[in-house]
Amino acid sequence: MTTSIIGYPRIGGERELKFWTEAYFKNKISQEELLKNVATLRLKNWKKEQSSGLDFIPSNDFSFYDTVLDTAVLLNVIPKRFRDLELDALDTYFALAKGYQGEAGDVKALPMKKWFNTNYHYLVPEIEDNTTFALKGSKIIDEFLEAKEAGISTKPVLVGPFTFLKLASYETKEAKDFANDIANVYVKILQTLEKNKVAWIELDEPALVKDLTEEDITLFKKIYSVILSNKGSLKVLLQTYFGDVRDIYQELIALDFDGLGLDFIEGKQSFDLVKKFGFPEDKVLFAGLVNGKNIWKNDYEKTLSKVAELEQSVSKIVLSSSCSLLHVPVSLEKEDKLTDDIKENFAFAKEKLQELQDLDELITLQNPADSSVLKDNQKIHQNLKRSVDEKVKTRINALTKEDTIRQPARAERFKIQQDYLKLPILPTTTIGSFPQTAEVRQNRKKYRTGEISKEDYGAHLKEDFQEVIRLQENLGFDVLVHGEFERNDMVEYFGENLKGYVFTRFAWVQSYGTRCVKPPIIFADVSRERPITVETSAYARSLTEKPMKAMLTGPITILNWSFPREDIDLQTQSTQIALAIRDEVLDLEAAGLPIIQIDEAALREKLPLRKTDWYSEYLEWAIPTFRLSHSAVKATTQIHTHMCYSEFEDIIRAIDDLDADVISFEASRSSLEILDSLQAEHFETAVGPGVYDIHSPRVPSVEEIENVIHRILKKIPLEKVWINPDCGLKTRRNEETVASLKNLIEATTNVRKKL
Numbered sequence: 001m002t003t004s005i006i007g008y009p010r011i012g013g014e015r016e017l018k019f020w021t022e023a024y025f026k027n028k029i030s031q032e033e034l035l036k037n038v039a040t041l042r043l044k045n046w047k048k049e050q051s052s053g054l055d056f057i058p059s060n061d062f063s064f065y066d067t068v069l070d071t072a073v074l075l076n077v078i079p080k081r082f083r084d085l086e087l088d089a090l091d092t093y094f095a096l097a098k099g100y101q102g103e104a105g106d107v108k109a110l111p112m113k114k115w116f117n118t119n120y121h122y123l124v125p126e127i128e129d130n131t132t133f134a135l136k137g138s139k140i141i142d143e144f145l146e147a148k149e150a151g152i153s154t155k156p157v158l159v160g161p162f163t164f165l166k167l168a169s170y171e172t173k174e175a176k177d178f179a180n181d182i183a184n185v186y187v188k189i190l191q192t193l194e195k196n197k198v199a200w201i202e203l204d205e206p207a208l209v210k211d212l213t214e215e216d217i218t219l220f221k222k223i224y225s226v227i228l229s230n231k232g233s234l235k236v237l238l239q240t241y242f243g244d245v246r247d248i249y250q251e252l253i254a255l256d257f258d259g260l261g262l263d264f265i266e267g268k269q270s271f272d273l274v275k276k277f278g279f280p281e282d283k284v285l286f287a288g289l290v291n292g293k294n295i296w297k298n299d300y301e302k303t304l305s306k307v308a309e310l311e312q313s314v315s316k317i318v319l320s321s322s323c324s325l326l327h328v329p330v331s332l333e334k335e336d337k338l339t340d341d342i343k344e345n346f347a348f349a350k351e352k353l354q355e356l357q358d359l360d361e362l363i364t365l366q367n368p369a370d371s372s373v374l375k376d377n378q379k380i381h382q383n384l385k386r387s388v389d390e391k392v393k394t395r396i397n398a399l400t401k402e403d404t405i406r407q408p409a410r411a412e413r414f415k416i417q418q419d420y421l422k423l424p425i426l427p428t429t430t431i432g433s434f435p436q437t438a439e440v441r442q443n444r445k446k447y448r449t450g451e452i453s454k455e456d457y458g459a460h461l462k463e464d465f466q467e468v469i470r471l472q473e474n475l476g477f478d479v480l481v482h483g484e485f486e487r488n489d490m491v492e493y494f495g496e497n498l499k500g501y502v503f504t505r506f507a508w509v510q511s512y513g514t515r516c517v518k519p520p521i522i523f524a525d526v527s528r529e530r531p532i533t534v535e536t537s538a539y540a541r542s543l544t545e546k547p548m549k550a551m552l553t554g555p556i557t558i559l560n561w562s563f564p565r566e567d568i569d570l571q572t573q574s575t576q577i578a579l580a581i582r583d584e585v586l587d588l589e590a591a592g593l594p595i596i597q598i599d600e601a602a603l604r605e606k607l608p609l610r611k612t613d614w615y616s617e618y619l620e621w622a623i624p625t626f627r628l629s630h631s632a633v634k635a636t637t638q639i640h641t642h643m644c645y646s647e648f649e650d651i652i653r654a655i656d657d658l659d660a661d662v663i664s665f666e667a668s669r670s671s672l673e674i675l676d677s678l679q680a681e682h683f684e685t686a687v688g689p690g691v692y693d694i695h696s697p698r699v700p701s702v703e704e705i706e707n708v709i710h711r712i713l714k715k716i717p718l719e720k721v722w723i724n725p726d727c728g729l730k731t732r733r734n735e736e737t738v739a740s741l742k743n744l745i746e747a748t749t750n751v752r753k754k755l
């Protein structure tokens with residue numbers, strides 16, 4: 001047996017890549033320096049992989065921004081607007097990633113989307129009708145040679161042609177029109193690699209784990225029949241991950257691949273497929289048995305028995321990670337704040353390399369049971385005693401369907417709340433956070449490091465709340481917020497205040513570009529020990545006569561942006577969180593908050609990759625879980641929710657089923673297309689489609705916002721419309737925020753007058 005991984009985190013243990021590229025953007029270091037720096041990072045990673053005994057060391061898994069973008073550049077898929085800038089290669093690359101505004105011109109970046117079911121984002125290649133596929137870049141070969149120079153032979157990794165075409169966007173042509181062109185370029189790539197004595201290439205085709213149509217399968221076969229008949233002596237590994245390949249397994253084993261990579265962690269049917277249809281003797285199975293997405297230590301005993309099971313049908317097995325290790329943090333080494341009994345249960349990327357080596361050794365032993373490596377691993381799993389929260393358990397057992405149904409029905413609540421809240425038509429509000437200025441962040445840091453006392457920090461916060469409330473009153477907002485100045489991040493903040501969570505210091509995971517997130521870890525049963533936001537929201541409420549809205553993060557989003565447990569299911573974990581949020585909601589209501597917003601920014605993230613599983617595996621429990629968090633409030637209390645993306649045309653019914661009274665969402669960037677679907681589906685929840693894009697520092701004009709409101713009113717009944725920006729204002733600066741909000745209020749006033 002030998003070992004392989006699909007990719008390694010490229011950000012660096014100290015997020016070096018982020019700091020270097022940012023320094024380059026600010027002209028603080030030269031391009032030469034940047035290139036030199038990243039080469040040291042690559043070498044460090046390869047050496048680490050080599051010294052841990054990894055047999056298939058990946059190359060070309062490094063990226064300045066995103067590997068789909070790297071592939072687009074390699075294949076010459078560069079839209080005209082970027083070519084016209086005539087920048088050098090690296091700056092063209094960054095222009096594609098981030099947009100460009102300068103002497104050479106003004107162009108918007110490529111759109112960004114979530115990479116399958118992860119919180120990593122890829123850049124969407126734009127294939128224009130006259131795009132000519134050609135082998136343009138040389139990154140894949142350069143990095144192979146770079147490693148070779150250092151005495152390390154690697155397996156170049158590349159996004160496969162089918163996945164590339166499936167993820168791209170098009171003008172009038174479609175994927176199949178480019179099948180031959182792309183296949184020919186991949187042949188060229190393979191030939192170049194072969195000439196340079198590459199032994200194996202890995203082509204990543206995660207798009208194969210989604211629902212495939214007959215046309216998809218035809219397209220796949222068409223492309224690969226060209227590639228495989230020209231591969232020469234180069235060995236081709238077809239790698240899949242994030243699920244199983246049930247729609248195309250038989251075709252895959254019949255094709256002339258040398259290796260097939262399957263995910264046995266997320267691929268529910270992977271074992272069955274291998275058993276039922278067999279596995280050809282001349283191929284190598286790269287068995288993804290070490291979880292690349294979660295941070296728990298591998299259970300060696302279980303993995304060994306899985307390998308034994310596979311060995312009954314497969315003669316050549318390579319042990320692999322289930323997906324790229326990009327999705328877990330770099331290393332546990334620096335986590336000095338975690339106690340050993342907690343830390344020993346985790347494996348980040350570096351530790352997963354060790355796991356692969358351990359497993360590889362154990363497999364060759366006659367009696368693995370005698371091995372201390374196995375015994376130590378067993379001990380860790382046996383020692384893991386998570387405190388069971390009996391109270392939470394009892395509460396969950398006692399839940400009935402009624403607990404997830406709010407009474408009275410929404411239509412009736414609508415009238416009651418209109419009488420109670422007495423809001424004007426087109427009520428105005430914001431999503432919750434206001435600009436987190438340098439001062440706000442500094443105060444929080446000082447408090448964390450003990451430089452200022454709790455009292456001092458509290459006093460600073462109170463000033464910030466007072467100021468932001470005055471500001472909203474002066475601008476003329478109808479529903480006010482406290483500004484969320486006390487929160488670092490919408491999930492980390494709640495995680496830190498919930499029992500059962502564990503926090504890391506450096507466990508960064510790439511989210512988009514060089515931006516990273518630090519997901520908290522659910523370690524034990526989650527519960528709320530004390531009110532979290534009540535004091536702050538009640539204080540804010542006391543400062544104004546206007547209705548105050550309290551903001552919370554919803555149970556699904558908290559779950560989806562954490563590393564979850566694996567010993568109990570996601571539904572149970574989110575139900576535990578929902579109960580904590582439910583208690584918080586009721587406390588806020590008791591403290592006199594008339595409106596409570598429960599954000600579900602990440603509801604879409606864990607939607608299964610196969611549409612057929614959407615309800616049965618996810619929405620069927622995710623929706624009631626959200627409802628559980630708010631169903632106990634009085635009819636007069638208005639429940640809002642907020643979602644950060646505009647892509648929910650296909651789950652509109654599910655979102656209406658959340659049974660919130662009001663929802664706000666991002667709409668301005670997607671040019672309000674969603675309004676048609678809301679109208680067609682008779683969406684019942686009142687809506688605040690964001691009237692301007694907060695992701696840009698641009699200040700929208702009054703006229704522009706008025707036009708947006710008129711467009712909204714054409715599709716949504718007047719009494720159901722709210723006016724708000726499309727997301728929280730935390731990342732913006734004060735100047736542009738105040739100017740934009742002023743225009744928002746003026747536009748609303750103008751429209752009201754004309755009604």
Ligand code: GLN
Binds near residue numbers: 431433601643729730
């Ligand atoms: N209430 C949060 C805020 O205003 C929502 C953030 C989000 O949707 N990402 O910042």
Ligand code: ZN
Binds near residue numbers: 431642643726
């Ligand atoms: Zn948002």
